[in-house]
Amino acid sequence: MSGPPSPLIGNYLREVGFWNVANISQGCMLDSKLISALIERWRPETRTLHLPCGECTITLEDVQLQLGLSVDGSVLTRFVQSADWGAICYDLLGAISNNIYRGRIEMGWLRDTFLEPGNDSTEVEIIRYVGIMSLR
Numbered sequence: 276m277s278g279p280p281s282p283l284i285g286n287y288l289r290e291v292g293f294w295n296v297a298n299i300s301q302g303c304m305l306d307s308k309l310i311s312a313l314i315e316r317w318r319p320e321t322r323t324l325h326l327p328c329g330e331c332t333i334t335l336e337d338v339q340l341q342l343g344l345s346v347d348g349s350v351l352t353r354f355v356q357s358a359d360w361g362a363i364c365y366d367l368l369g370a371i372s373n374n375i376y377r378g379r380i381e382m383g384w385l386r387d388t389f390l391e392p393g394n395d396s397t398e399v400e401i402i403r404y405v406g407i408m409s410l411r
Contacts, residue, residue: 279301283392283393283396284404287402287405295343296343361375364380367406368407389403389404
């Protein structure tokens with residue numbers, strides 16, 4: 276999202292506990308030197324940062340605390356094992372991607388297919404949009 280979330284979807288974002296994540300880039304200045312330094316110290320084979328004070332890693336708890344995500348409660352989707360991914364895609368999103376590989380959908384397709392809802396959007400379209408935002 277290029278700006279703050281639309282008032283149309285704000286209540287839905289709050290309801291699913293995704294409001295903080297949707298607003299994470301608002302007023303945020305990126306420090307490219309810090310990002311570059313961290314990238315240089317990241318070791319993908321061990322999933323750790325090698326810092327002068329020792330090794331450290333980013334845990335799921337760190338992400339949960341920083342983004343204010345709820346880890347308790349209902350999930351947005353369910354575990355699905357299916358031979359018909361098109362049907363699952365349609366059931367959850369109301370549209371079918373032409374390129375589904377083992378249950379994975381390209382993020383570009385989501386971005387291009389599900390534009391930010393307008394004043395004439397139905398409640399179902401708004402709810403689907405909020406669910407898709409949580410996947411990005």
